[in-house]
Amino acid sequence: MKSGKRPWTFYVLGGLFVLYVAALYGPMICIYILSFQDVRGGLVFPMKGFSLHWFDDLFSQVRTGDVKGSFQRSIMLALLVTLVTVIVSFMAGMGFRQRFRGDGFVFYLMIGSLVAPGLVLSIGTGLLFQFSGVPTHWATSGLGAQLSFTLPFGVLVMFAVMSRFDRSWEEAARDLGASARQTTWMIVVPILTPGLVAVALFGFTLSYDEFARTLQTAGPLNTLPLEIWSMTLNVTSPSLYALGTVTTLLSFAIIAGSLYSIAAIQKRRARRATFR
Template sequence: MAAKGRNAVFVVFSIFLYAPFLAIFILAFQGPQGGLNFPLRDPSLHWFHDLIDPRSLSDFRPAIGRSVILALVASAITTIVSLAAGLAFRRRFTGSATLFYLTIGSLVVPSSLVSIGIGIICSMLGIQMTWWGSALGAQLTWTLPFGVLIMLAVFSHFDRSLEEAARDLGANRWQVLRHVTIPVVAPGLFAVALLSFMLSYDEFARTAVVAGSENTLPLELFAFMSLSVSPTIYALGTVTTLLSIGALVIATAVLIRSANRRRAP
């Protein structure tokens, strides 16, 4: 009975979690006369075509490009800095506790206040606010704390005897880092890169004030919904979700293959 109860709870939770996504996927195939709700009328790819039609109000391609570039840059910076922070915090140093609390402090500050604060600083310094400049800085205040926390957790379970063995065999500091440390913590780095990409790609509140005149995808979607609402948003959600799942599957397969190669004799 206990097992059946756990299974029932899992099924209910799964339905609660994934039913909205399933509804969006289905309604994305509404015909030209279809609306935002069921029933599904004249199934077609009409709204997917509307996504890439430059004459339509819902041409999200420029915004998607900006969001992808911004997320890739934020992910790369977050991964590199998080790795450096994880290595640094393996040993206590003067001010380490203060630096740690300052790093994660932005997580408890409302996102809108962070965005407004960065906007005020840019105005005082005469810096033009852009999606690739001030918006990137705002998003890093969100992605970096998560990345640092993940890498601290990863290094807390790191077996240092592996590095000591490599040094005993004559490896220098950089060789140990490249051939021992990074391969061992690679799954954690992958988690940081993936999480920071998703956090940046979806970020709205911290980007809203400091993105400048060119919108990222969340801002463009908000502006579109304030003017007109159509099944185009369902098509956009479907494409974005499928691309995200595809990228996750490919990256996971690459990691598994790399791990199997390391284990092979």
């Protein structure tokens, strides 16, 4: 260390990290590359030509199934899950700021669904709807099954955000004559907006690619993960790779948009603080 040389453990850990990154992203990169083959292309290397043929074939619904419809259903379901998750998580964060009788039981009841396997919850929800005589549907039973997964994450994130919230800001607003509703919408919500964006990102991404909890609750119409699973049974073309490329780009775009919105909010707050 005194001679300026790094210890041998640095190179070992660096090599392990490179192998980890290669194992994690290597298969994804191969899929992205193979999705841009021309009509002669197959599922393996070497790559034959370059075109957008398989992306056009993906949405033509000739061999690949109802990709467009399943994509729309997944987006709509993810938006519903996001909306409910943000609202309930915010209300839970506000409600748990003060201790009340049975708060520990309610808390563990909320996060208890994280322990149960997703497929078991999916089967149980499907059986419950069947026993009740209500047909399963992605907007009802599918929504409930996915909320059992997204709500605990949203509540935990909101608890972490609320732990750093300074209640003196609320007291100052009330001293200036603001009502409880005005204090919530004009003080609490703007301050917690980055945390709410994080909760929304959790809800959307977890719902968008959820498979196990939707398998027995989506009803007769597939969501996108279920459609991809069914495609693996009957589609043997790079169209499946093209679908993986499209969904990955969409996921990265959503994550980038969320991070940009959080950064923009923080920058605007810093600018306002400087002017004051």
